[in-house]
Amino acid sequence: MLSNRPVRHLAATAATVAALAASLTACDSNEPAEKPTTQAVSSNLCGAQLSTGARKALLYVLGSKKFTTSESTAALGKTARALVSGYQEKGPDDSATAEEYQLCTAYAPAADFGVELSFYLSKTVPAPTPLLPKFTQYEMGELALSRPLNAFLYMKCSSGSFSSDGDSLLIRGELTNPLAVNSDDDTLREKNMNVLHAVSLAMAKELGCKGDAGLPARFSARFAVQPRPDRTPSPAPPRTPLS
Numbered sequence: 017m018l019s020n021r022p023v024r025h026l027a028a029t030a031a032t033v034a035a036l037a038a039s040l041t042a043c044d045s046n047e048p049a050e051k052p053t054t055q056a057v058s059s060n061l062c063g064a065q066l067s068t069g070a071r072k073a074l075l076y077v078l079g080s081k082k083f084t085t086s087e088s089t090a091a092l093g094k095t096a097r098a099l100v101s102g103y104q105e106k107g108p109d110d111s112a113t114a115e116e117y118q119l120c121t122a123y124a125p126a127a128d129f130g131v132e133l134s135f136y137l138s139k140t141v142p143a144p145t146p147l148l149p150k151f152t153q154y155e156m157g158e159l160a161l162s163r164p165l166n167a168f169l170y171m172k173c174s175s176g177s178f179s180s181d182g183d184s185l186l187i188r189g190e191l192t193n194p195l196a197v198n199s200d201d202d203t204l205r206e207k208n209m210n211v212l213h214a215v216s217l218a219m220a221k222e223l224g225c226k227g228d229a230g231l232p233a234r235f236s237a238r239f240a241v242q243p244r245p246d247r248t249p250s251p252a253p254p255r256t257p258l259s
Contacts, residue, residue: 061085061211062120062133063092064218069235073210076203077131077193080124087120095119096177096222099135099187103178108139108185119215132192133215137185141170152205153240156213157231158186160240164196164204167212173225187229189216210235 059066062085066074074083085091098117109115116134123130141158144151151161158170167190174184191212196204213235220229 060089061122061215062087063089063222064215066214067234070210070214073207073235074122074131076207077211078122078124078127078195080127082125084123084125085120086123086130091120092218092222095135096219099137099219099223100177103137103183103185106137108137110139114138119219129194131195131211133212134190134192135219136188136190138170138188139186141186152209154209155236155238155240157216157229160209160213162205162209162212164199164201164208165193167191167193167205167208169209169212169216171216171220171225171229171231173220173223173229175224175226177223182226187216187219187223189219191215206237209237 059068059071061074061083075081087094095117102115102117106115114136116136119133119135121130121132144153144159144161147161151163154160154162156169158172160169161167169189171187171189172184173187174182176182178185189212191208193204193208213231217228217231217233220231
């Protein structure tokens with residue numbers, strides 16, 4: 017079973033940080049995609065069976081009492097097979113144009129836009145320090161970062177699905193929440209990560225990752241690093257000359 021290494025021991029290449037920064041910029045500026053035909057579901061998010069807590073988190077993010085999805089419950093297996101094929105044909109990619117393996121989008125009924133869930137094959141884990149002013153870091157996987165607009169979860173998967181030798185590779189789960197473009201609701205940080213954890217854990221199980229890729233069976237909102245307060249230092253009081 018693979019064990020989590022402390023994030024401070026993970027080195028990131030400039031290309032990895034640049035690619036993730038490009039992804040963040042795109043999330044800040046791009047308009048969300050229009051809604052395709054959706055199907056009603058209960059607690060199953062495109063093949064990922066949600067716990068009560070994860071379902072409540074998704075509904076909170078959507079601002080709804082129910083949700084629908086762009087894909088059926090077969091989406092999880094389909095995306096897992098695409099990840100395996102992508103690894104075997106192309107390998108991991110940290111570039112800004114890395115292939116996206118889309119799982120699905122979750123919507124509130126009758127809504128035009130929703131929460132998008134995707135996976136990527138990565139080479140390295142970025143250093144979190146440059147991202148912490150905007151993100152909250154959680155204790156799970158190789159690196160877990162979240163803010164109202166999006167969340168990222170890196171997990172190390174060792175599985176016979178990728179090769180007979182049980183190759184170990186890095187997978188990045190990503191949640192994009194265009195509904196929060198103008199939101200300052202910090203609760204969305206935890207809710208986004210709760211949903212992404214549920215989907216990533218389901219993917220780890222679907223791929224047969226040893227030890228569920230190091231992900232906990234239940235979501236925990238433990239911070240690896242507390243979010244930094246935005247404070248401006250007060251000027252020092254003027255000194256009074258001695259008489």
